[in-house]
Amino acid sequence: MSDRDPLAFKVFNEIGIINQLTSAAFAAVLPKGMTIAQFTVLNHFARLGHEQRSPAQLASAFQITRPTMTSTLARLDKAGLVTIKPDPGDGRSKLVSVTAAGEKMRDLCLQRLAGPMADAVSVLSSETLEALLPLLQDVRAKLDRLRD
Incomplete structure (x- = not known):
């Protein structure tokens, strides 16, 4: 990474790398046949209070094509x-x-994810995680509004 790279690029590049690292760790412990994509759909429903959604709404929420979501x-x-x-x-x-x-299944996945999450917590303090959460939630909310 260059010192000349834009700040926003540096931040989102770091978030992308973190996503790759956590996705690989999570995929390794999910139950057989469960993919990250499938888990995120189940988790999406839990986050929204289990409201019904159309496949188009889900595809939009995940920023993927309708055929990919349908699959x-x-x-x-x-x-x-x-x-x-x-x-x-x-x-x-x-x-x-x-x-x-x-x-x-979502609960089982969360149980399986306890190991990778414990590994992360072993190198990241609770204070760090507590400081990051509201910042990341704010970034997510603002970027989510951009796509609407």
Whole structure:
């Protein structure tokens, strides 16, 4: 990295590297057949209070194509972790919701992620994490508004 690189690039480059490191660590401990993409969908539902979402809304939230999201949802549906039903208000649309099995799978994933998270906590103090969280939440919220 060059001293001439823009500050924003340096910050987002660091976030990208952190994402790569944590994704690799997380993928290594997820239950067999569970991908990071599938876990993030289950986690998204938990974060939103398990509200139903259309595949298009989910694709938009994850900034991926609809076919990519449809593929991820099909695998989750086949495993019984989500249900995909026709939208009663629009016969052309579908609504996705997480199942009890999906909630249990998310909990299992979180249990499996305890090891990598403990490793991170061993090198990052609680004070560091507490200081980072509101800053990262603010960055996420502001960038999320940019895409709307």
